[in-house]
Amino acid sequence: MAVSKALRNHTDIGAETKERVLKRAAELNYRIDWVARSLVTGRTFLVGLVVPDLMQTFFAEIATAVAATLAPAGYHVVISHTGENAKEELTNIEILVSRKVDGLIIASAQRNGKSFEKLKVPYVLIDRTLPGLDANYVGTQNEEIGFLATDHLIQQGCRRIAHLRGPKLSTSAGRERGYSKALEKHDLKACKGFIVETGHDDVAGYTGMKQLLALDAPPDGVFCFNDPVAIGAMRAILEAGLSVPRDVALIGVANMHYSDFMAIPLSTVDQGTSLMGRQAAQRL
Amino acid sequence: MAVSKALRNHTDIGAETKERVLKRAAELNYRIDWVARSLVTGRTFLVGLVVPDLMQTFFAEIATAVAATLAPAGYHVVISHTGENAKEELTNIEILVSRKVDGLIIASAQRNGKSFEKLKVPYVLIDRTLPGLDANYVGTQNEEIGFLATDHLIQQGCRRIAHLRGPKLSTSAGRERGYSKALEKHDLKACKGFIVETGHDDVAGYTGMKQLLALDAPPDGVFCFNDPVAIGAMRAILEAGLSVPRDVALIGVANMHYSDFMAIPLSTVDQGTSLMGRQAAQRL
DNA sequence: TTGAAAGCGTTACCAG
């Protein structure tokens, strides 16, 4: 017990005893066994980060910010990707819980919050909310993003504005609302087929844009779910022999770096990704 | 004991007993406590990934590949960044060891292998070797990268080829050797001041390139340590009112996506990053 | 095939 107390700087220990312990610990190159400590304290100082895919720079940036924020407090991050698969996400969370993580930060792929109601570990949702779940959440004001982006296109003179809205997520729903509000404000409206559901990557953007270009009267401006989608859209436009932004203007949402070095300057709305990660970690 | 055996599918257990145990476990929603199991087995099924900075897409890609490869075997990845700081790297490794990780994958910032000699946990070095250390290592043939890149510039007609060689790492040393070999092969040589030590990001590339442009006879081609450095170099060249690749041709090494959408097509050598991550994980 | 006993390395509790 004297050893345990000395090493943890407990007050209940005489200066001399403490010094003796510390000296001997150094001699033996003693390092605490975190597994044993965790077993008795019930804390692991491990936080699970559950994201769809670390390859997307968006989530990589979140992971970095979370890890950096947690590190000074002695926490480590265990990563777990789910590939946008709701079922696998649940399995992964269960495993993390049985590993006794102290908390979870989740960018969820669930359709609703049902499965999280019985979750006994503290958790914070990041980026995406879950309908019908009153949980801690850190994210961007997606409606405002959508509004700003669409408004920007209108300012640039676009009148027929389409929306590659990304996958079925709370984020895309918010952005779409903002898109609609901006159009409304300027007495414009989305023509039929102007809102296209896509994936989140450049391939999805490419496909979606082709669909838009095939319309009888294609758009002259497109608000894209994120930058990769915008890049894919750009490829489709250029391939069709059209010009960006003369024929079709594009705007995305910041998920990549160096977008200012693109062949065609790509307008983008910054969503403060690292800040999101930092705040989620702090909240947790 | 019957319970423990039943849950682990041990052979030493009667079918009926096993079924009874499984049934009751399901009723109670029993989940194994990994901390307790780890304490007795000595295994955590945790692997530490020690990298300088997850923000660089290069390391994010490695992290993804490592985690994806390890997951099917039940391993999870604990991340730890060191910010290219050798001392902090050592501290982090010690903490991971006291957390009883089963193994480590390390992109090291050490100058030599001294500190790793007494490391008792299995580990694999990734991306960077350490002088004087006979360790498991997975990386790219950097000399070949340097040769290919430089040779490419020569094929394009460049004759005065400089090298923004990046930071002091085994990777940059290899690439520089390849650069020199390619020059030699074509009876060219690096003029004085043509090899500039830089950091690894675009800011470093920008500064380094400015230095090259200030020379009496600036280069007409530059082999850059990686893509971010090349992007920074590009900015410096354009700012100087010169053209890429007419006045100065550039080539980088693949650390980013979408480089084919850059304003000026940036030549790049692919280094198979995910493959590296996968193989390091398998080796471990 | 079953299960009792010991122990993994630590900390909580409490009596001295």
Place this chain on the structure above:
DNA sequence: CTGGTAACGCTTTCAA
């Protein structure tokens, strides 16, 4: 201030 005892939840060992 000091330190003995029990316990955390599991697996290994070994006897029945």
